[in-house]
Amino acid sequence: MNSSLSRLQTYFGHLDAQPLLQAMIGDEFAGKIGIVSSFGAGSALLLSMISEVNKATPVMFLETGKHFPETLEYIENIKNKLGLTDVRMLQPDAKLLGNVDPKGELWQTQPNRCCWVRKVEPLQRAMKEGDFQALITGRKSYQTAQRSDMQTIELNEDGKFRINPLALWTKEMVKAEFKRRDLPEHPLVSKGYLSIGCAPCTRPIKEGEDERAGRWAHTAEMPGGEKKVECGIHLEGMPVRPDWNI
Ligand code: SF4
Incomplete structure (x- = not known):
């Protein structure tokens, strides 16, 4: 195991979400850490915890x-409610998008490629420009x-740490804390x-899914396809720039 990862896991891997965020944002990766948020169904919980540590933490959408x-609309609502000051x-x-997906229909036939040009590449670029060491x-x-x-602290193939404060939380814990904090639902x-x-x-989703x-x-339903389950921004093996002649 990578020695930096081993050290982080030893000292901080056991911490619950809020103290882990405090240690990572306030100390270990101060000024070199951000969050990538979908502003989806459960996102407000982690954003609320982060806002208690530092409202200026970069939030990337x-x-x-x-x-x-x-x-x-929800982004604006959450940003205002939590006082987040650096939502990017x-x-x-x-140019890449124009080459790869000129009609905006790539999601129908090549969703991995669509996710790469719309999510993976922009995040890689932002991580580099912001000199982030952890996400x-x-x-x-x-x-x-x-x-x-998954673990609360991981090292991705891109060389950046992934901090997953809610990795070990159950669905019930997330729901209860979301309610306790009186956060608005998407x-x-x-x-x-x-x-x-x-x-x-x-x-x-349907009942039971x-x-x-x-x-x-x-x-x-795609021919020869296995159902896609991740967009690729945290996947190991996602190439920095796929060989797609673009
Ligand atoms: S989820 Fe991925 S494949 Fe679907 S539209 Fe968004 S970027 Fe494209």
């Missing part, structure tokens, strides 16, 4: 151009089988959307 209008709307590179995420181990063994939650991303790739089942549901 991947403005893919494909979001629900309700999400964009990360846009795709216009806070709201991922939780209960959400999907792929996330079941307007689509009451319509059955329990995980919210880009509009074309998100549907409400896991909360991310409505993400990229259309990809299960």
